[in-house]
Amino acid sequence: MTPDLAAFLAPPAPAQLPLPPAAHPASGVRLLRGAVYARPQGVRPLELDLWLPDESQGPLPVIVYIHGGGWRAGTRTDMGPCFRHWRPDPFARIARAGFAVASLDYRLSGEAIYPAQLEDVTEALAWLNARADELGLDTGRTVCWGESAGAHLAALLALTAPVSGCIAWYGPTDLTTLPRQSRPGSYDSADPTTREALLIGAPIADAPDRARAASPVAHVTADAPPFLILHGTDDAAIPLAQGEQLAAALREAGAHVDFRPVPGADHGWAGLPDGDVEQCFATSVDFARTCTATPH
Numbered sequence: 512m513t514p515d516l517a518a519f520l521a522p523p524a525p526a527q528l529p530l531p532p533a534a535h536p537a538s539g540v541r542l543l544r545g546a547v548y549a550r551p552q553g554v555r556p557l558e559l560d561l562w563l564p565d566e567s568q569g570p571l572p573v574i575v576y577i578h579g580g581g582w583r584a585g586t587r588t589d590m591g592p593c594f595r596h597w598r599p600d601p602f603a604r605i606a607r608a609g610f611a612v613a614s615l616d617y618r619l620s621g622e623a624i625y626p627a628q629l630e631d632v633t634e635a636l637a638w639l640n641a642r643a644d645e646l647g648l649d650t651g652r653t654v655c656w657g658e659s660a661g662a663h664l665a666a667l668l669a670l671t672a673p674v675s676g677c678i679a680w681y682g683p684t685d686l687t688t689l690p691r692q693s694r695p696g697s698y699d700s701a702d703p704t705t706r707e708a709l710l711i712g713a714p715i716a717d718a719p720d721r722a723r724a725a726s727p728v729a730h731v732t733a734d735a736p737p738f739l740i741l742h743g744t745d746d747a748a749i750p751l752a753q754g755e756q757l758a759a760a761l762r763e764a765g766a767h768v769d770f771r772p773v774p775g776a777d778h779g780w781a782g783l784p785d786g787d788v789e790q791c792f793a794t795s796v797d798f799a800r801t802c803t804a805t806p807h
Contacts, residue, residue: 525556525638546638551623564610570647570649572609572611573639576614577665581660591659654674662680670735678741689753700716728760731757733765735761739768742755
C-alpha cells in the first residue's frame with residue numbers, strides 16, 4: 512500500500528472525531544456516552560463516558576474514573592456492586608457536585624500486558640486536554656479515582672502525570688509483596704494464572720523486576736499529588752497492608768496522604784452497611800473538591 516493511500520484510508524484521530532450526542536440520564540446531568548479516545552493497534556477502540564452538569568460556572572474540574580475487575584474484566588459504567596442500585600448513579604451524583612467525570616475503558620490483560628493499561632489511561636488525559644476548550648474542562652484540576660485494579664492504575668497515573676490528586680479504593684500497590692501479605696494458602700506467586708501474572712505476562716515469582724515496575728510504590732516521589740486511600744480492614748482479595756504500604760511510601764517521600772482503613776469492610780465494600788458506603792463516597796467527593804478548589 513502506498514503512503515498516500517494509507518494516509519487516505521487512516522481513520523481520523525480520536526481528538527478530531529465528532530462527540531457523541533448528549534443524553535440526559537438524570538436531572539441536571541448530561542452524558543456523552545462512548546467517545547472514542549484512543550485506537551490501540553490490533554484491538555477495539557477505547558471509549559470513555561463523559562458526565563457533565565447541565566449548568567456550570569466556568570471550566571469544570573475533572574475526575575478521571577478507572578474501573579476495577581482484576582485488569583481482566585469490568586466496565587466503565589460500573590463503580591462496583593454496592594453502587595449498582597443507586598439512583599441517580601454515582602457518576603451522575605459526582606457531576607451534580609460540579610465535576611466533569613470521564614469514566615474510561617482500557618485494554619484488559621487478555622488484550623495486552625502492562626504497561627499498555629497505563630499507556631491507555633495516560634492517553635485519555637491527553638484526549639481530555641486536547642478537547643478541554645470544546646467541552647468546558649479545566650484539566651489543570653484533574654483527580655484520578657479508581658477502585659481495586661482501577662485504583663492501581665489511578666495511582667500509577669497520578670504518580671506519572673500532572674494531576675491534582677488521587678483517590679484509591681482498596682487497590683494493589685506493590686505486586687511483589689502481595690503474595691506474602693495475602694492470607695496463607697490463598698496466593699501462589701509462581702501461578703501464571705493470577706490476576707497480577709496475567710497483567711505483567713509472567714508469574715510474580717519469575718518476574719520480580721517487572722512486577723515492581725508495575726507497582727505504584729515504585730513510582731512515588733516527593734512530587735506526588737495528594738492521595739486519599741480507603742481500604743477495608745477485612746479485605747480478603749487485596750490485603751489492607753497494600754494500602755498501608757503506599758501510604759507509608761508517600762509519607763516517607765514527603766507527599767500528602769490521607770489513609771483511612773474502613774473497619775469491617777471486605778473487597779468492594781462487601782459487608783459494609785449502606786450508610787458507611789455512602790460515607791466512603793462522600794469523603795471521596797469532598798477530597799476531590801479540596802484538591803481542585805483553586806482554578807488553574
